[in-house]
Amino acid sequence: MRxxxxxxxxxxxxxxxxxxxxxxxxxxxxxFGAYTEDSCDYADYAYPVAKEVSNKNYDFGILVCxxxxxxxxxxxKVKGIRAAACSDTFSAHACREHNDANIIAxxxxxxxVGLALDIVDTFLSSTFQGDxxxxxxxxxxxxxxxxxx
Numbered sequence: 001m002r003x004x005x006x007x008x009x010x011x012x013x014x015x016x017x018x019x020x021x022x023x024x025x026x027x028x029x030x031x032f033g034a035y036t037e038d039s040c041d042y043a044d045y046a047y048p049v050a051k052e053v054s055n056k057n058y059d060f061g062i063l064v065c066x067x068x069x070x071x072x073x074x075x076x077k078v079k080g081i082r083a084a085a086c087s088d089t090f091s092a093h094a095c096r097e098h099n100d101a102n103i104i105a106x107x108x109x110x111x112x113v114g115l116a117l118d119i120v121d122t123f124l125s126s127t128f129q130g131d132x133x134x135x136x137x138x139x140x141x142x143x144x145x146x147x148x149x
Contacts, residue, residue, distance in 0.1 A: 004058035005046035011064030014108035024079035046074035061103035072105035096126035
């Protein structure tokens, strides 16, 4: 499993904790920034992570900003991306099982480190269930194709 990870300045501390967690689990990843706490824009980090996942160079993405919302919205502008902002483990497994989410976004100002690591583990260990859910994903893809996202 290969993970693309990124954050803005507001998610940097939590991203560092997630990176340590991935290293402890021997999960391969690439950090696409930010690397400092200098103010920056989440879209600048959402895009390369989303593009790499969309191009299938990485299996999944993990994005972190203050709330997880802005960075997920930016990532979702890339065709083929289904980024879900999650602040609980139920949403983390449901977005994989039902929505085939390929990026999870977490808010450093919303969840603590322990819960964030549980969310990451839940997301990465859950599997898309297909069946009736695939029909729904196909409809999302149809919308993307109509809108040329």
